[in-house]
Amino acid sequence: ELKVEQNPLFLSMQEGKNYTIYCNYSTTSDRLYWYRQDPGKSLESLFVLLSNGAVKQEGRLMASLDTKARLSTLHITAAVHDLSATYFCAVDLVDSNYQLIWGAGTKLIIKP
Amino acid sequence: NAGVTQTPKFRILKIGQSMTLQCTQDMNHNYMYWYRQDPGMGLKLIYYSVGAGITDKGEVPNGYNVSRSTTEDFPLRLELAAPSQTSVYFCASSYNRMNTEAFFGQGTRLTVV
Numbered sequence: 001e002l003k004v005e006q007n008p009l010f011l012s013m014q015e016g017k018n019y020t021i022y023c024n025y026s027t028t029s030d031r032l033y034w035y036r037q038d039p040g041k042s043l044e045s046l047f048v049l050l051s052n053g054a055v056k057q058e059g060r061l062m063a064s065l066d067t068k069a070r071l072s073t074l075h076i077t078a079a080v081h082d083l084s085a086t087y088f089c090a091v092d093l094v095d096s097n098y099q100l101i102w103g104a105g106t107k108l109i110i111k112p
Numbered sequence: 113n114a115g116v117t118q119t120p121k122f123r124i125l126k127i128g129q130s131m132t133l134q135c136t137q138d139m140n141h142n143y144m145y146w147y148r149q150d151p152g153m154g155l156k157l158i159y160y161s162v163g164a165g166i167t168d169k170g171e172v173p174n175g176y177n178v179s180r181s182t183t184e185d186f187p188l189r190l191e192l193a194a195p196s197q198t199s200v201y202f203c204a205s206s207y208n209r210m211n212t213e214a215f216f217g218q219g220t221r222l223t224v225v
Contacts (some may be wrong), residue, residue: 004154033213042202043155072167088154092209099170102154 002027006103014111021106023072023089030067031092033100034074036085037104043088047074050094079110113140114138118203124212125193125224133188133220143206144171144186145214146178148199155202161186162209193224 001025003098004085013019023032034046046056047056049065060083072089086107090100119134137144142163147155157170161180175197176188186205190197200221204214 009152014185042216042218043204045215048213079155090154099160102156104152104154 004101004103012109021074025091032072033090035088084110116217135186137205141205146188147202196215
């Protein structure tokens with residue numbers, strides 16, 4: 001069964017700290033996406049990672065992709081309260097018909 | 113730009129009723145998708161479309177139908193609503209599959225009682 005596993009599923013952290021969210025997947029793919037969802041809101045695209053070794057950064061967030069390890073990471077540097085949200089990774093199934101397999105999401109709470 | 117617009121935002125249905133969730137995008141995207149999101153879970157693809165007149169099943173299509181008569185509109189039809197269809201539904205669109213992100217609507221929270 002194709003799986004995308006995120007960990008942790010819940011993370012409470014203090015402002016100013018660093019942390020990493022992990023996204024492991026069980027199939028071959030070189031395309032992975034990170035999205036953010038605020039409570040009761042829609043999903044917003046954060047990063048599109050399209051090759052092994054891809055690294056992208058936006059503000060305090062940095063995402064990377066290791067296709068050989070089937071692992072993506074989302075690193076948060078010096079967290080601020082505004083980054084509190086649920087973060088999803090989604091893996092593009094290369095041989096499927098336009099389907100993404102989504103992780104369950106990591107709910108991140110950043111306390112002042 | 114309005115982006116992806118979904119209506120309604122909330123709806124309560126009784127078991128056995130039917131309804132249509134509307135989705136419109138103004139970005140001239142060829143690809144459109146319907147997802148459902150259950151509490152604490154990732155998104156599951158219900159149906160998708162790669163262009164006007166072309167639709168196909170996703171991971172969880174049972175109990176739903178779609179149509180794509182225009183590039184802009186991609187309505188989702190629920191026939192004979194069941195409690196298992198209680199969920200939050202998201203419509204999304206993208207320019208193409210390769211190398212691109214998807215843009216999501218605000219979601220429809222549906223409760224079947």
